[in-house]
Amino acid sequence: MSAAVEIRGVHFTYPDGRTALSGLDLRVDVGERVALLGPNGAGKTTLALHLNGINLADAGSVHIGDLPVTEAVLADIRRRVGLVFQDADDQLFMPTVAEDVAFGPANLGLRGSELAARVTEALRAVGAADLGDRAPHHLSGGERRRVALATVLAMRPDVLVLDEPTSGLDPAGHRELVEVLRSLPITQLIITHDLPFALELCARSVIVDGGRVVADAPTSDILSDEELLGRHRLALPFGFDPRMARPSR
Amino acid sequence: MHAPDGFLNVGTAVTTGAISAGAVGASLRQMRTTLRDRQVPLAGLAAAFIFAAQMVNFPVAAGTTGHLLGGALAAILLGPAAGAVVVTVVVVVQALAFADGGLTALGYNVLNMAIVTAFGGYGVFALARRLLPGTASGVVAATAVAAGLSVPLSAMAFAIEWLFGATVPVPFDTVFGAMVGVHLLIGVGEGAISAMAVGAILAARPDLVHGARDLTPGQTADRARIGLRGVTIGAVLAATVLATVVSQFTASAPDGLERVGLDQGLMAEARDHPLASGPFAEYATDGVRNEQVSLAVAGGAGVAVTLLIGLGVGAAVRDRRTHGAAGDRRPTGV
Amino acid sequence: MGAGHAHPLYVHGHSPIHHLAPEVKIAAAVAYIAAAAVTPRQAIWAFGVQAAGVAAAIAVARLGPRFVLRRLTVVVPFVAFALCIPFIASGERIDVVGLSLSREGLWGAWNVVSKATIGASVSILLAGTTEVPRLLTGLSRLRVPGTLTAIAAFMVRYLEVIAGELGRMRTAMAARGYAPRWLWQARPVATSAGALFVRSYERGERVHAAMLSRGYTGTMPDLGGRRATAREWILAAAASGVAWLVALAAITGTGA
Numbered sequence: 001m002s003a004a005v006e007i008r009g010v011h012f013t014y015p016d017g018r019t020a021l022s023g024l025d026l027r028v029d030v031g032e033r034v035a036l037l038g039p040n041g042a043g044k045t046t047l048a049l050h051l052n053g054i055n056l057a058d059a060g061s062v063h064i065g066d067l068p069v070t071e072a073v074l075a076d077i078r079r080r081v082g083l084v085f086q087d088a089d090d091q092l093f094m095p096t097v098a099e100d101v102a103f104g105p106a107n108l109g110l111r112g113s114e115l116a117a118r119v120t121e122a123l124r125a126v127g128a129a130d131l132g133d134r135a136p137h138h139l140s141g142g143e144r145r146r147v148a149l150a151t152v153l154a155m156r157p158d159v160l161v162l163d164e165p166t167s168g169l170d171p172a173g174h175r176e177l178v179e180v181l182r183s184l185p186i187t188q189l190i191i192t193h194d195l196p197f198a199l200e201l202c203a204r205s206v207i208v209d210g211g212r213v214v215a216d217a218p219t220s221d222i223l224s225d226e227e228l229l230g231r232h233r234l235a236l237p238f239g240f241d242p243r244m245a246r247p248s249r
Numbered sequence: 250m251h252a253p254d255g256f257l258n259v260g261t262a263v264t265t266g267a268i269s270a271g272a273v274g275a276s277l278r279q280m281r282t283t284l285r286d287r288q289v290p291l292a293g294l295a296a297a298f299i300f301a302a303q304m305v306n307f308p309v310a311a312g313t314t315g316h317l318l319g320g321a322l323a324a325i326l327l328g329p330a331a332g333a334v335v336v337t338v339v340v341v342v343q344a345l346a347f348a349d350g351g352l353t354a355l356g357y358n359v360l361n362m363a364i365v366t367a368f369g370g371y372g373v374f375a376l377a378r379r380l381l382p383g384t385a386s387g388v389v390a391a392t393a394v395a396a397g398l399s400v401p402l403s404a405m406a407f408a409i410e411w412l413f414g415a416t417v418p419v420p421f422d423t424v425f426g427a428m429v430g431v432h433l434l435i436g437v438g439e440g441a442i443s444a445m446a447v448g449a450i451l452a453a454r455p456d457l458v459h460g461a462r463d464l465t466p467g468q469t470a471d472r473a474r475i476g477l478r479g480v481t482i483g484a485v486l487a488a489t490v491l492a493t494v495v496s497q498f499t500a501s502a503p504d505g506l507e508r509v510g511l512d513q514g515l516m517a518e519a520r521d522h523p524l525a526s527g528p529f530a531e532y533a534t535d536g537v538r539n540e541q542v543s544l545a546v547a548g549g550a551g552v553a554v555t556l557l558i559g560l561g562v563g564a565a566v567r568d569r570r571t572h573g574a575a576g577d578r579r580p581t582g583v
Numbered sequence: 584m585g586a587g588h589a590h591p592l593y594v595h596g597h598s599p600i601h602h603l604a605p606e607v608k609i610a611a612a613v614a615y616i617a618a619a620a621v622t623p624r625q626a627i628w629a630f631g632v633q634a635a636g637v638a639a640a641i642a643v644a645r646l647g648p649r650f651v652l653r654r655l656t657v658v659v660p661f662v663a664f665a666l667c668i669p670f671i672a673s674g675e676r677i678d679v680v681g682l683s684l685s686r687e688g689l690w691g692a693w694n695v696v697s698k699a700t701i702g703a704s705v706s707i708l709l710a711g712t713t714e715v716p717r718l719l720t721g722l723s724r725l726r727v728p729g730t731l732t733a734i735a736a737f738m739v740r741y742l743e744v745i746a747g748e749l750g751r752m753r754t755a756m757a758a759r760g761y762a763p764r765w766l767w768q769a770r771p772v773a774t775s776a777g778a779l780f781v782r783s784y785e786r787g788e789r790v791h792a793a794m795l796s797r798g799y800t801g802t803m804p805d806l807g808g809r810r811a812t813a814r815e816w817i818l819a820a821a822a823s824g825v826a827w828l829v830a831l832a833a834i835t836g837t838g839a
Binding site for chain 2: 591592593609612613616617619620621654657658661668671672673674685687688691692694695697698699701702703705706707709710715718722728730731733734735736737738739740741742744745746749763764765766767768769770772773774775776777778779780781783784786787788790791794795799800801803
């Protein structure tokens with residue numbers, strides 16, 4: 001199978017001297033759905049920002065498909081990789097939902113009916129076709145999250161990167177999100193602290209700690225290894241047994 | 250401070266409108282060089298902050314409250330040009346979406362509340378920084394002085410506009426004395442809150458305070474904790490004395506400046522305006538009693554406001570040069 | 584100042600005035616207010632006609648008199664100032680129920696009150712019938728620099744978010760018994776304002792990252808939308824034209 005994302009030996013240090021990534025390697029195949037686990041400050045969000053060139057690696061390389069992430073091809077990279085941010089309020093900055101969904105494809109140069117069709121398609125994909133005229137701050141948490149996803153889907157990305165998509169969602173919103181993500185035939189990289197969510201959606205999980213990958217295995221194996229989870233400040237919810245849960249599809 | 254429509258005459262509204270538009274245009278160009286492609290989100294969020302900060306009620310005395318105006322604070326945090334743009338946006342949206350302040354009064358409202366406070370306030374700040382030690386405490390103290398004086402500066406600008414554009418025969422001297430006197434006291438609160446806010450930001454993210462970018466980490470860490478009660482009471486006393494002096498001084502010259510203005514052709518533009526001739530002709534009725542004093546006050550105030558704005562503009566231009574050379578060193582990511 | 588309200592004045596509705604293109608409404612509002620501003624103060628009838636015009640438009644827009652009157656309180660400080668004018672103004676004095684007032688001052692007070700009231704009523708009509716993003720679209724179509732309107736749009740978008748953070752900080756302080764009475768007890772208020780700035784700025788940085796990740800290169804895309812028709816412009820010109828005719832009639836009438 002061909003790689004959708006290939007990260008080799010990436011190092012990154014912020015200008016204030018904080019080292020976030022120290023030799024991170026990761027390969028994600030086309031069509032795969034991978035959970036990215038790890039404690040706060042492990043470098044997960046920094047890694048996400050490398051995938052579409054918001055941050056550029058100090059050393060090592062990031063490839064999206066066959067394209068290396070460099071300054072020269074940023075526009076193309078940003079079309080291929082859709083980043084859904086942790087706080088939907090950061091993502092939804094336009095006055096109405098429809099304008100926000102149109103922002104990305106408009107930056108790609110789409111206009112008129114073509115642009116309108118993209119917006120409808122993306123909103124429909126997340127079950128939010130009727131929310132186009134609403135203002136972002138009038139949406140519920142679950143609606144906001146799905147619309148944030150639509151703003152990225154409108155660019156028809158090859159890879160979807162989601163940062164803590166379930167944080168702050170009520171159980172119904174959680175359920176709707178799972179269904180939407182499951183219906184999308186795109187490579188997905190999901191950063192999360194929500195282990196049952198990871199098990200439900202992703203066959204494979206990766207633990208990142210100290211700026212590098214420390215575990216990479218089937219999600220059910222990782223979740224069954226309590227000692228491994230504990231070492232990286234991860235824990236299953238009380239009473240949850242991964243062996244009893246239905247495995248992901 | 251949000252003057253309504255028709256408060257000053259049409260000539261003044263048009264003239265201040267032109268001045269404000271020019272200043273905002275120049276500030277926009279300046280801001281583009283410092284904030285680059287981050288200007289829309291960063292200035293937008295900063296404007297939301299200033300708007301919200303104006304809703305922060307702080308205690309003044311015996312349970313009464315006041316609130317921030319934020320012009321000098323915005324300039325110190327973002328630089329004078331971006332600060333002026335941000336406060337302009339706040340003032341314009343308040344007029345358009347909240348009907349707060351007249352639409353045809355935007356020229357003088359923007360000039361007084363955004364341009365004069367940002368550039369004048371930053372001018373005071375730059376001066377004070379030069380006199381104070383190069384430490385976090387120095388920056389905080391300079392903020393107190395600059396934000397505090399930005400409020401009476403704004404009142405001075407209003408009084409000078411009154412000289413040209415009064416629609417009522419209240420003498421310049423009375424307006425000047427009352428406006429500047431009252432605003433000196435309001436300035437104490439503005440100065441205190443702005444200074445403490447900047448102190449808190451210096452402690453958390455010193456790189457976000459534009460007016461302290463020259464400080465090294467060692468200098469930023471050098472913070473003296475000041476007895477607030479003593480300083481506040483001292484500032485209130487100083488402001489009261491100043492306010493009393495200002496009022497006394499101008500009270501000796503109860504009227505006459507409009508007349509002087511008319512005689513000297515200062516209001517020629519307004520008078521020549523065909524539509525304005527009716528309402529204006531009637532002001533030339535009062536005797537001139539102490540025109541030298543009035544003129545001196547107006548002249549002095551005008552020179553002070555202009556000088557301080559000039560200093561602020563100078564600082565902004567210096568910025569542009571250093572930025573043009575050094576480029577944007579901050580990361581784009583988070 | 585703008586203290587105490589994070590919610591714009593917009594009142595949802597479907598009147599013909601709600602549906603007018605925003606650039607037309609802004610231009611008409613400014614022209615109408617300018618007409619009132621140049622109307623000589625002695626022409627009381629002229630202000631009457633102009634006020635009646637605004638009142639009629641407010642009725643068409645179905646904004647409700649109580650809403651408008653309540654919002655008109657923004658001019659109260661200036662009305663209070665205007666009421667002092669007859670006492671402090673110079674010039675010939677006349678006796679009104681035993682008070683010695685300046686004739687000029689009385690006219691001046693009338694002038695300020697009438698113009699401010701008409702201006703504020705028109706502004707309330709404009710803000711009450713036009714959503715803020717539409718107002719900003721209107722501004723940019725009237726050649727206001729796009730950077731300025733884009734900044735304003737972001738400000739409006741995040742105003743409630745930031746005001747919400749501010750509200751939670753205040754609640755947290757009050758919940759721990761903070762009830763300051765004097766300025767020197769204001770340090771926590773100021774510190775929270777500082778924290779609010781840091782949060783706002785950092786959100787700005789994150790929003791910028793979100794924009795970049797969707798292909799932003801420094802200019803906001805023009806998403807188009809319906810532009811004003813000639814008919815709308817004519818309608819607006821007619822509305823403000825009436826106010827100007829009245830103003831001109833008053834000027835020539837009193838000037839003679």
